[in-house]
Structure formats: structure tokens, C-alpha cells
Amino acid sequence: MSLTPMGFRPPDGPGSDTSGRKVTTATLREQKLRHEPITCLTAYDYATARLVDEAGIDMVLVGDSLAQAVLGYENTLSVTMDEMLHHVKAVRRGVKRALLVADMPYGSYHLDPTRALDNATRFVKEGGAEVVKIEGGEKRADLIRRIIDAEIPVAGHIGLTPQSVNVMGGYKVQGKDLSGIEQLMRDAVALDRAGVACMVLEGIPREVAAMITAEVSTPTIGIGAGPDCDGQVLVFHDIMNLTFAPPAKFVRRYADGAALFSNAVRAFSADVKSLQYPADEESYHLPRETKAGLENVLARKRAMGR
Ligand code: KIV
Numbered sequence: 001m002s003l004t005p006m007g008f009r010p011p012d013g014p015g016s017d018t019s020g021r022k023v024t025t026a027t028l029r030e031q032k033l034r035h036e037p038i039t040c041l042t043a044y045d046y047a048t049a050r051l052v053d054e055a056g057i058d059m060v061l062v063g064d065s066l067a068q069a070v071l072g073y074e075n076t077l078s079v080t081m082d083e084m085l086h087h088v089k090a091v092r093r094g095v096k097r098a099l100l101v102a103d104m105p106y107g108s109y110h111l112d113p114t115r116a117l118d119n120a121t122r123f124v125k126e127g128g129a130e131v132v133k134i135e136g137g138e139k140r141a142d143l144i145r146r147i148i149d150a151e152i153p154v155a156g157h158i159g160l161t162p163q164s165v166n167v168m169g170g171y172k173v174q175g176k177d178l179s180g181i182e183q184l185m186r187d188a189v190a191l192d193r194a195g196v197a198c199m200v201l202e203g204i205p206r207e208v209a210a211m212i213t214a215e216v217s218t219p220t221i222g223i224g225a226g227p228d229c230d231g232q233v234l235v236f237h238d239i240m241n242l243t244f245a246p247p248a249k250f251v252r253r254y255a256d257g258a259a260l261f262s263n264a265v266r267a268f269s270a271d272v273k274s275l276q277y278p279a280d281e282e283s284y285h286l287p288r289e290t291k292a293g294l295e296n297v298l299a300r301k302r303a304m305g306r
Contacts, residue, residue, distance in 0.1 A: 023058045023099040025131065025153045025197040031058070031230065032219040038198070038231025040101075040221055041239070044070045044087045048236055049094030059198075059221070060095050061133065061233060062088045064103040064163070069237040076162045077106045081119055084108075088127035101155050102129035106163040109134055113143055120147045120154075131197050135161040137187020144194045156191035156218075158184060159225065160203025173224070175204045184208055185215065192216040200233060201225040224250035 021027075031038050040059035043049040044066045052060055063069075066087055067079035088102045102123040109116035123129040132147065133155040134140055144154045159174045168174075175184040184204060191199050198219040201209045206226025213220045213229050222229030237243050240257035247253060271277035286294065 020097065022097055025099065027058070028099070028198050028219045028231075029217075032217075038219055038221060040231060040233035042066075042069070042233075042235045042237075043091050043094070044236075046090045046094040049091040052236065053095045053098045057098055058231070059101055059233070060091060060098045061101045062091050062103060062129070063133075063235065064105045065235050065237075066103075067105075069235060069243065075165055077165070079105045081105060081108050081122065085122060085127050088123060088129055092128035099131060100129050101131040101133050102127055103133045104135075109140075109143060113146055116143055117147060117150055120152050121150065124152055131155050133157055133200065135163045137184075138190040141190040141194045144191070144196060148195050153197040154194075155221075156187075156194075156196040156199035157202065158187040158191065158199060159201050162202075171203070173203045173205065175208045181208050181211075185212065188212040188216050188220075192218045198231075201229055224248065 028038055030036075038059065039057045040061055041052050041057050042061045042063040042065060043052050044062060049060060062084065064076040064079050064084065066084065067073040067076045070087070071079065071083065073079060084102065084105050088100075092100060104116070104119060104123075108119040120132045123132050131153040134144060134147075135157045137156065137158040140156075144156065147154050160168070160171060162171065165171060175181045188199065188201075192215075196218055198221055199216070201212060201220050201222045203224045206228060209220065209222055209225035210228035219230040221231040221233045223233045234251065235243075237257075238247060238251045239254045241247075241253050241255065241259070242257045242261075244258075268277065285291075
């Protein structure tokens with residue numbers, strides 16, 4: 001850790017929201033009504049959370065994609081409540097303006113409703129999350145109502161739900177035939193009626209996402225669902241090329257983080273090995289009087305032959 005104070009918050013830069021107004025679940029609904037696109041990115045740590053928040057992103061999601069993006073797991077199924085909570089707390093410290101959403105990991109809401117409520121409450125009480133996200137539509141509606149009854153806003157998530165990877169037989173675009181579309185519409189309406197704060201539409205045809213967005217009063221946040229949703233979410237590591245894998249069709253890469261970090265690490269290594277780092281200006285020095293005193297002591301020692 002450098003000795004640089006970490007508390008400094010720079011003025012807002014280009015593209016950032018300068019209103020400073022806190023984003024709430026009510027803001028998302030207003031944005032839908034005003035046709036003002038909602039922005040959402042994932043973050044898993046304090047530094048990224050600050051960058052995303054200070055750039056004016058509306059929602060920060062601590063996604064269970066933490067599993068692959070940061071923890072190196074194969075899929076999202078392995079990540080635990082405790083691992084998620086640890087990262088939600090770090091992100092909470094970095095987010096001031098955006099709405100903070102915590103993803104309920106696989107197994108944290110599937111077993112029994114009381115345990116689900118307990119886990120959702122932990123995200124709010126211990127992690128400081130403002131919304132919890134749950135995968136699944138119609139079949140989760142009763143559970144979602146219970147969590148909302150406990151004063152915890154819920155984000156729905158339908159379509160390609162990664163926690164169902166084994167049931168879906170892979171990561172496949174959903175709602176491609178008439179019965180799939182019908183199921184998605186039922187899921188969306190069930191979430192709308194349950195009163196979710198927003199719903200993520202993942203991996204569905206553009207036409208179906210547009211129909212859902214027009215049908216429900218809940219703001220829809222798309223990922224691989226085309227441009228007609230009320231907002232868009234992407235994984236931070238995807239847009240920064242930090243995934244070590246070819247991107248999905250819907251991912252747009254905004255920076256080559258892998259090249260940036262890798263080049264910086266190589267440059268540091270080369271500088272140390274060639275004695276170019278640290279330079280004298282990058283070193284601390286003794287005060288003049290102490291240095292003079294020290295030189296005196298050393299000179300005396302030399303004179304005494306020691
Ligand atoms: O975990 C995740 O990253 C998500 C996506 C919707 C972005 O759930």
C-alpha cells in the first residue's frame with residue numbers, strides 16, 4: 001500500500017453525472033417513465049466500485065459473476081454467501097451515489113424461504129446493499145413477495161439465468177420459440193406483479209425484450225437482450241477485456257485492460273531488474289541536520305579505524 005491518502009474524491013469527469021443525487025429504486029421508475037436509459041455495471045471491490053460510481057453509473061451490481069471474474073471458479077454455482085458478502089461490503093465502501101444491488105448466490109434462496117429471507121437480510125444489514133437480485137420468474141414470485149414484505153427491494157432476473165446452467169444444458173439464448181416467449185412473458189408479468197424494483201433480461205431476442213419492456217411498468221435492464229430495454233448492464237471485466245476468453249456477441253469492449261496491466265507489470269519488472277526503479281526522487285531522504293550528524297558519526301568511526 002502506498003502512503004497516499006485514499007479518501008480524496010476528484011471532481012466529476014466527462015460523461016459522469018454531476019447532479020450528485022442518490023439513485024434509489026424510485027429513480028429507476030422515473031427514468032423508465034422519462035425514457036432515460038439506466039446504466040448498470042458490476043463491481044466486486046472498493047477501487048472498481050469508486051471508479052464506476054464516480055463515473056456516474058446508476059446501478060452497481062455485485063454480481064455472482066464474482067465467481068468467474070474474480071475468484072476463478074468455473075461458473076457461478078460455487079460462490080458462497082460469505083464470499084459474496086465479503087465483496088458487497090468492499091463495494092459498499094466505494095459507492096456513494098449509485099444504487100447498490102447484491103446478487104443472491106446459488107443455494108442462498110433455493111432451499112427454504114426463511115433461509116432466503118435471512119440471507120437477503122444479511123446483504124442489507126451486514127453488506128449495506130439496497131436491493132437483492134434473484135434469478136427466476138413465475139416460480140420465484142412468492143419468495144420475492146416475502147422478501148419485499150420484509151422491506152427489501154428485489155431485482156428480478158429472467159431469460160438466460162446462469163444459475164440454471166445445468167438445467168438449460170448450457171448458456172443458451174432463451175425465448176426463441178413461441179412457447180419460450182410465452183413463458184418469458186409469464187415470468188415478466190409475475191415479477192411485475194410481485195413488485196420488483198427492476199428486472200434483468202438476459203440472453204433473449206431483441207424482439208422479446210422489447211415486448212416485455214413495453215408490457216411491464218418495472219424498469220427492464222438488458223444484457224444480451226438488445227437496445228429496447230430501459231437500461232443495460234454489463235460485467236466490468238467483460239468491457240475491460242479482463243476475462244481471458246473471447247467475448248460473447250453482446251459484449252462491447254471499451255478498453256484493453258489485459259494489455260494495459262500486463263504492459264505495466266512488465267515495465268515495472270524490467271525497471272527493477274535494470275536498476276531503473278526506484279530513482280532518487282522516488283526515495284525518502286534524511287533531514288539535512290540528521291544527515292550531517294550521521295556523516296560526522298561515520299567519519300569518526302572511520303578515523304578510529306572501526
Ligand atoms: O452476476 C452478474 O454479473 C449478473 C449479470 C446480469 C450482469 O447477474
